[in-house]
Amino acid sequence: MYDGVPEALRRLVELMETMPGSFRGEFQLGYWGGVTGGADAWSVRVEADIDETEFFLTGSTAEEVLRKAFDETQRRIPPTR
Secondary structure, eight states: OOTTHHHHHHHHHHHHHHOOSSSOOEEEEEEOTTOOTTOOOEEEEEESSSTTSEEEEEESSHHHHHHHHHHHHHHHSOOOO
16 A cells, blocks of 8 residues: 555544535445456445545555545535535
8 A cells, every 4th residue: 555545534524524414425445356457446326415425446556446426525515505
């Protein structure tokens, strides 16, 4: 694991626990061990009370997908009414 993974994980968990909405968000971090040839081996699926409810991202490192998930989740949080 890379040095930035714990911080990226903490930030995403904190966002899921504190974001507004009618239900608490959740995410799944995945790793495909057999991926070769430079393809993305890491993935994250997020489901939350956000625009379009759910999304899936891939990346080359755990830190990358966790950070991308944080940014995308924040982007999809509906404006406070």
